[in-house]
Amino acid sequence: MKIDQVKINIDIPISNIKLVKSNGETHLGSQVKFVEWGGEELGSRAKQLHEEPQVGFSVMIDPQRFQYTWLTTPITEIISDEQVEDQRIITFKTKNSDYTLYIANDGKV
Numbered sequence: 001m002k003i004d005q006v007k008i009n010i011d012i013p014i015s016n017i018k019l020v021k022s023n024g025e026t027h028l029g030s031q032v033k034f035v036e037w038g039g040e041e042l043g044s045r046a047k048q049l050h051e052e053p054q055v056g057f058s059v060m061i062d063p064q065r066f067q068y069t070w071l072t073t074p075i076t077e078i079i080s081d082e083q084v085e086d087q088r089i090i091t092f093k094t095k096n097s098d099y100t101l102y103i104a105n106d107g108k109v
């Protein structure tokens with residue numbers, strides 16, 4: 001008995017973004033943006049997306065039109081922002097957690 005095999009091409013997105021929470025929880029993605037909020041109150045709307053982090057902005061992993069993979073609470077302190085070999089490493093705090101964001105310049109994290 002002969003079984004015919006069908007080959008299916010699947011595009012697997014490259015994860016060049018890794019966000020690691022202080023408890024070890026990890027989120028992977030292919031894009032990161034920094035969200036500026038329209039107000040201080042809980043539930044305020046996003047005002048603008050940025051390419052660079054800033055205190056008061058939230059980190060959004062894989063932003064799409066109405067969804068995302070992960071969104072932090074606003075950054076309260078940027079501890080470090082450095083280039084190490086082929087990746088940028090940003091360590092920051094939010095009201096609730098500490099994070100390290102790895103952004104690969106070329107390839108996977």
